[in-house]
Amino acid sequence: xxxxxxxxxxAEAQRxxxxxxxxxxxxxxxxxxxxxEELVSNRYHTLTRxxxxxxxxxxxxxxxxxxxxxxxxxxxRTLATALAGWRRRGSRLWVARPITWWxxxxxxxxxxxxxxxxxxxxxWALRGAGVxxxxxxxxxxxxxxxxxxxxxxxxCYHCTEDYAGxxxxxxxxxxxxxxxxxxxxxxRRVDLVFAVSPTLAADKRMLNPRTVLVPNGVDTALxxxxxxxxxxxxxxxxxxxxxxxxxxxxxxxxxxxxxxxxADAFPHGTVLLVGPVSGIDxxxxxxxxxxxxxxxFLGRRPASELPALLGHADVALIPFIREPxxxxxxxxxxxxxxxxxxxxxxxxxxxxxxxxxxxxxxxxDAASFTVGVRAALAENGxxxxxxxxxxxxxxxxxxRFATMNVAVRSALLRRSG
Numbered sequence: 001x002x003x004x005x006x007x008x009x010x011a012e013a014q015r016x017x018x019x020x021x022x023x024x025x026x027x028x029x030x031x032x033x034x035x036x037e038e039l040v041s042n043r044y045h046t047l048t049r050x051x052x053x054x055x056x057x058x059x060x061x062x063x064x065x066x067x068x069x070x071x072x073x074x075x076x077r078t079l080a081t082a083l084a085g086w087r088r089r090g091s092r093l094w095v096a097r098p099i100t101w102w103x104x105x106x107x108x109x110x111x112x113x114x115x116x117x118x119x120x121x122x123x124w125a126l127r128g129a130g131v132x133x134x135x136x137x138x139x140x141x142x143x144x145x146x147x148x149x150x151x152x153x154x155x156c157y158h159c160t161e162d163y164a165g166x167x168x169x170x171x172x173x174x175x176x177x178x179x180x181x182x183x184x185x186x187x188r189r190v191d192l193v194f195a196v197s198p199t200l201a202a203d204k205r206m207l208n209p210r211t212v213l214v215p216n217g218v219d220t221a222l223x224x225x226x227x228x229x230x231x232x233x234x235x236x237x238x239x240x241x242x243x244x245x246x247x248x249x250x251x252x253x254x255x256x257x258x259x260x261x262x263a264d265a266f267p268h269g270t271v272l273l274v275g276p277v278s279g280i281d282x283x284x285x286x287x288x289x290x291x292x293x294x295x296x297f298l299g300r301r302p303a304s305e306l307p308a309l310l311g312h313a314d315v316a317l318i319p320f321i322r323e324p325x326x327x328x329x330x331x332x333x334x335x336x337x338x339x340x341x342x343x344x345x346x347x348x349x350x351x352x353x354x355x356x357x358x359x360x361x362x363x364x365d366a367a368s369f370t371v372g373v374r375a376a377l378a379e380n381g382x383x384x385x386x387x388x389x390x391x392x393x394x395x396x397x398x399x400r401f402a403t404m405n406v407a408v409r410s411a412l413l414r415r416s417g
Contacts, residue, residue: 021405023053028126028134028150030143034060035095039249039275040303042160042196042216042333043139049401050137051093057086057129058095059122066102085125096125103142114142119149126150135408141179144186154411155190157208159200165325169252192411194404197331197352212407215352217397218336223307225342225389232305235298236312239270242377245313245343247306248334250277250297253326255348256285258319261366262373263295271317274309276300310341315376318347318360319369327351335360340392342385344376359391 027050031043035058038044050056063082067075081087082097089095098121100114126134136147136155141163147155163183168176184207187193193211195201205211229237236243244262246254250273263271271294280286289295301309310316316338320330331352338345345360346369347353353360361376363369 020402020409021053022050022135022408025054025153026131026134027054027056027137028131028152029056029058029137030122030140030146031058031060032140034097035089039300043158045217045219045397046158046401046404047137048090048093049397051090054092056090056093057126057131057134058089058093059098059125060095062098062100062103062118064100064102065117082121085128094129098122098125111142115145118143119146122146122150135412138186138190141183141186144182144189147186147189154192154408154415156192156194156408156411157186157190157204159193159195159204162200162203162325162329165323165329169323169325191415192407194407197329199328199351210411212403214400214403215331215395216333216336217395217400218333218340218392220340220393220396220398222304223310223337223340223392225311225340225385227307227311227341229308229311230305232301233308233312236272236296236309239272239296239312240268240294242266242269242314243272243312244269244315244317244373245272245274245310246317246319247274247310247337248332249275249279251279252281253320253330255319255321256280256282256289258348258366258369259295259317260285260289260292262317262319262370263289263292265370265373267294269294271295272298272309272313274298274301274306306337307341310338310343313341313343314380315373316341316343316345317373318345318350318353320348320350322348336392336395339388342389344380344384344388346372346376356391359388 029047033043047056047058063078082099086094086096098118100117102110103114104110133151133153136150136152138155138157139160164176164180167179187204187207190208191210193204193208194214195204195211196214196216198213201211201213244266259271273296276299277286277297290297318332318335320326327349328351330350332350335345335353339359347360347362348369349362349364353362361372363372
């Protein structure tokens with residue numbers, strides 16, 4: 001979950017010619033998250049791979065001046081981080097934290113004030129780094145005005161979520177419409193769009209035909225069925241079996257009621273949750289889940305420990321919400337990590353998991369989910385494990401990243417030609 005050094009297997013390196021990769025460029029990323037706080041995600045996998053051959057400068061989620069209305073030592077330290085400029089996070093990767101007034105979706109005076117604060121900060125930081133004509137790599141649709149403010153060789157939008165759907169999940173259609181308008185402004189301006197799921201790619205292609213589908217992948221050098229069990233395993237080694245594991249953010253996406261039903265169905269087993277807890281709407285359901293003796297919240301763990309922890313699991317879970325916007329757009333990164341460890345996977349319905357066929361057991365409700373887990377436990381033989389691992393190998397991050405490089409190089413040629 002915390003950044004770890006990426007590895008390239010010899011087999012992967014031999015399959016992908018070096019000429020595929022972009023090299024010697026400066027890539028400026030405008031992100032929605034904070035580098036040192038986010039779990040290892042597609043953003044991390046993409047940007048650290050670019051940094052092997054290019055300089056990568058990441059503008060992370062900003063410091064909001066409005067939060068100083070209630071000052072604290074922690075907030076002042078965060079402001080100091082923003083004012084300090086670049087922080088090195090790799091041999092070719094640096095991170096800076098811009099300053100805005102208050103981050104929100106949509107327009108209005110606050111949004112215009114944010115742009116007035118953010119653009120000068122970004123120009124100042126890039127000028128200090130000697131950057132003139134970078135490749136812009138955006139994850140945040142709210143930063144579309146910077147495309148007009150910053151000279152660049154190429155602009156790419158990497159779409160990893162249905163942000164309009166996320167904005168509308170609390171019953172605020174007006175907010176969802178504002179987000180959709182902002183994203184549309186960005187889509188019309190960029191040279192290239194990458195989307196992590198077929199449904200997202202189809203949506204974005206309506207406004208920008210230069211949209212490329214690049215699903216999430218797996219670090220096949222890290223996630224393996226056989227993994228050394230070190231000190232990290234002490235917390236899980238003696239857990240009652242079966243161990244039914246979930247890795248990732250325990251957030252609004254997770255169906256807590258479904259997890260409670262699974263815990264009820266396996267009272268002598270363990271529901272293991274590995275990841276930070278944040279953004280939960282139903283705090284009572286969360287508290288009730290924490291009180292269960294057979295539910296273990298392990299919290300955040302380094303990414304390097306996850307394969308060893310999953311080595312103690314019997315079944316891997318994807319117990320997500322059933323909201324239509326999420327079901328049609330989500331493509332969980334953890335799916336291929338689970339499969340690469342040889343684990344059977346039981347999931348709630350997600351449109352973009354359907355192509356995986358019987359590699360993932362899809363269950364509609366709590367009753368069928370429990371049946372699916374029991375079936376996975378009963379049918380988890382060596383042949384099935386080997387098939388899962390082999391399937392995961394075809395979804396490596398190296399292959400995904402090669403696809404991105406080919407698209408970017410082609411776009412650069414189009415612009416220069």
